Amino acid sequence: MKNGGFVMDSKIEIYDLIPQQFYPTTKFVKEKMPFDEVETLLKTSKINFPFIVKPDIGLRGSAVKKVSSLEELKVYHHKANFDYLVQDLIPYENEVGIFYVRFPHEKQGKISGIVAKEFLIIEGDGCSTIEELLKANPRYEFQLKALEKEYGSQLKAILAKGEKRNLVPYGNHARGAKFLDYSNLISPELTKVIDEMCLQIPEFYFGRMDLMYNTWEELEQGKNFSIVELNGAASEPTHIYDPKHSLYFAWKELARHISYMFRISVANHKRGFPYLSHKVGMEQYRLHLEQSNKIVNF
Numbered sequence: 001m002k003n004g005g006f007v008m009d010s011k012i013e014i015y016d017l018i019p020q021q022f023y024p025t026t027k028f029v030k031e032k033m034p035f036d037e038v039e040t041l042l043k044t045s046k047i048n049f050p051f052i053v054k055p056d057i058g059l060r061g062s063a064v065k066k067v068s069s070l071e072e073l074k075v076y077h078h079k080a081n082f083d084y085l086v087q088d089l090i091p092y093e094n095e096v097g098i099f100y101v102r103f104p105h106e107k108q109g110k111i112s113g114i115v116a117k118e119f120l121i122i123e124g125d126g127c128s129t130i131e132e133l134l135k136a137n138p139r140y141e142f143q144l145k146a147l148e149k150e151y152g153s154q155l156k157a158i159l160a161k162g163e164k165r166n167l168v169p170y171g172n173h174a175r176g177a178k179f180l181d182y183s184n185l186i187s188p189e190l191t192k193v194i195d196e197m198c199l200q201i202p203e204f205y206f207g208r209m210d211l212m213y214n215t216w217e218e219l220e221q222g223k224n225f226s227i228v229e230l231n232g233a234a235s236e237p238t239h240i241y242d243p244k245h246s247l248y249f250a251w252k253e254l255a256r257h258i259s260y261m262f263r264i265s266v267a268n269h270k271r272g273f274p275y276l277s278h279k280v281g282m283e284q285y286r287l288h289l290e291q292s293n294k295i296v297n298f
Helices: 011-015 035-045 070-079 130-135 144-156 188-198 216-220 247-270 278-296
Strands: 026-029 051-055 065-067 084-088 094-101 110-118 120-123 164-168 178-181 206-213 225-231
Touching: 011 026, 011 225, 026 035, 035 070, 035 084, 051 278, 065 070, 094 188, 094 247, 110 188, 110 247, 120 130, 130 144, 130 164, 144 164, 188 216, 206 216, 206 247
Parallel strands: none
Antiparallel strands: 026 084, 051 065, 051 084, 094 110, 094 206, 110 178, 120 164, 206 225
């Protein structure tokens, strides 16, 4: 997305860099596009309900929503004061974030951390309402206000004993997902799969990809997985948010990854890539705040 000559972190521009077989069908919807054009876009792209809608320039899962009908999409569209994406629902249940690092002079990169994500899933007991089940879990209760806004009276429903309901089908920490450090699962097999994919993304040396996958065994074989999102220099090594880790561990991991980014930046500068100027950086920051205010208050 271009704004006054500057380019912020447009998701569609990032997806366009990734070979298409690695991510779900995704289409860009311009703010204030006539809704009949959105309907035509869906038909021609063969994206079927339910699917995900999300801001083209996002922040911590704000304004990301699963829509199940044309009426729900219409409400989202007319409310959105930003460009957004419609994206096929990925059919896999598991999600991880994999941090990847490669120096420009190297032919192979490495995985520097893996975070697994437990979705906000509740299990019925046959007598408690969804709202009561949410209040019984401190992590989930933090999301109650947002969930009330999205689900309304549905939270008064009682789930049968053993029935599970995924109320937030995307792994975002700010939306109730629990992050777990799975870095112990880094293996030569997984590194080869991720490396081969990342080598096909032009000038990608540092960042975290959020993947959904079927089974870990298939992921290590390069089968049945899809990129949800790819994040670059602004990425966090989100395995630091595992509740078992200390603040010291988080600082150490952040310092390690900032060091990687610094060294990659220096190497790229020597290859002719300019550093971000203070003027451009401040303009980017201003545009980021403007976009954040739009989607956080959505």
